[in-house]
């Protein structure tokens with residue numbers, strides 16, 4: 001491995017769409033055949049709609065004839081002692097590594113894999129991903145070890161294969177362990193930081209609390225890879241300004257759909273590898289196909305055999321999937337998740353998420369935490385609570401400008417109000433991005 | 448790999464420096480101890496402990512960067528892990544009844560919260576497959592006399608760990624079992640002293656285990 005080259009696997013990462021489509025369809029046929037012959041879950045569902053592998057002779061056939069399934073379908077099929085529900089392309093006894101989904105929608109589901117599958121997906125997906133985000137052999141990497149988490153497990157296997165070393169604090173990624181994280185950073189001076197966006201602010205605040213210059217926490221770090229919360233350009237800029245790192249990469253995906261990746265230095269969406277995952281977009285309600293470049297719910301199909309068997313899994317997010325060659329030279333998808341479906345709303349007939357609103361706020365005030373209040377309540381303006389920064393926040397004088405930019409960009413007005421940051425609603429350590437119901441009217445005043 | 452050791456005396460912060468050889472040796476030690484406890488091939492192991500806790504980290508290569516073969520790979524077992532905080536007891540109880548593992552590795556202080564998160568507080572009935580419970584007991588916490596997991600299930604094995612000694616052993620009926628090829632273990636001034644043979648830079652570490660006729664008897668495997 002030559003440390004300064006851009007690609008982990010140049011041929012695979014810059015392949016033409018013609019070649020990628022050929023690979024996708026060839027692998028798809030094999031996956032469908034395997035599922036029909038071996039998986040009770042798929043066979044039953046496909047028989048109900050009268051489709052067999054022989055009916056699938058094009059991508060069009062695949063999208064029109066193979067029914068999608070959801071997390072609820074998986075939950076209904078799993079039972080105590082059989083968490084895999086026939087959704088695997090290997091024998092149950094070959095599964096040796098189990099991870100969990102993070103369970104943000106309620107009950108966790110289990111993702112299992114064999115050792116050979118783990119090695120294959122590390123090589124084809126995660127080595128490319130981490131190389132793209134500038135992890136290199138010999139680097140010292142800070143991460144809080146998380147053995148239950150799919151990305152955490154994959155990261156461990158990447159570090160071993162890459163020849164990077166690891167430094168980890170005692171604890172988990174919870175606020176109560178932030179002191180351990182900060183001390184471990186200061187004492188061990190890692191080159192690379194893997195974490196969640198909220199940790200950055202929390203680490204700097206902890207440093208301030210004990211009288212350490214906040215920038216010192218990240219003084220050795222050259223690159224960061226963050227995941228778990230939406231990343232906007234404004235948030236990236238804020239983190240880079242505050243920490244002096246060379247670049248901040250955004251990683252993400254979905255464990256149930258077994259897809260994921262990170263963005264490249266161009267930062268226009270995660271490069272999801274088309275020879276590993278097939279992603280589609282569909283309309284929110286009708287589930288009719290949406291062209292690449294548009295917005296819709298994502299559907300994923302995993303093109304590897306020997307582990308989880310994912311064929312048209314319908315996700316719960318509003319996403320955009322682009323398919324055109326990136327400035328970095330890669331051809332593979334660029335994916336953006338705007339938000340979960342229950343964080344979407346319609347105004348003036350337009351489907352929106354907090355993501356679009358954040359672009360307006362950032363353009364005027366820079367990165368800010370905010371909450372949208374009762375977007376379905378009617379009225380011609382979207383109501384917003386914005387967290388105040390510092391004692392004399394210049395944003396306070398620019399609320400009319402936010403309204404003007406919102407009209408221009410979104411076709412709606414915004415009625416924003418600045419409140420103390422601690423008055424914004426949080427649930428389970430995460431900011432509530434859309435506050436609905438009577439609570440939305442309870443937050444009054446700004447003190 | 449550098450791991451922050453389990454904090455005992457805040458704000459004292461200690462780190463465990465593990466070479467690949469040390470990680471491999473610890474994985475072999477754990478495999479030895481699990482084997483002695485009766486764990487065998489194709490068992491499912493649920494780990495409810497911090498991912499950087501010494502025994503948890505060497506359970507699998509999936510949990511430890513730089514480790515090529517963990518205890519579960521050596522024994523050909525499968526594994527799942529839940530972070531060792533009480534807030535995740537409901538999640539670990541759910542996984543326990545869903546995955547139905549034969550082996551549970553759990554931090555001692557989490558036993559009661561884990562049990563109360565299982566229906567009727569009965570570990571055995573939530574998982575008829577359960578055969579082996581390994582209770583992780585960190586030095587220098589005081590030794591529990593008996594940990595009751597549920598009707599009919601008692602602590603059969605205490606998995607004793609000493610971060611500063613890079614030591615893993617089994618405490619059973621007043622005896623401390625350890626694989627002799629990996630450690631030099633002796634009694635000194637009434638306490639058990641351990642020294643890992645696989646990490647030459649490490650000196651002897653005095654544990655909080657009292658040895659002698661009324662204390663812990665040291666038995667090499």
Ligand SMILES: [Zn+2]
Nearest residue numbers: 264266326328
């Ligand atoms: Zn790119």
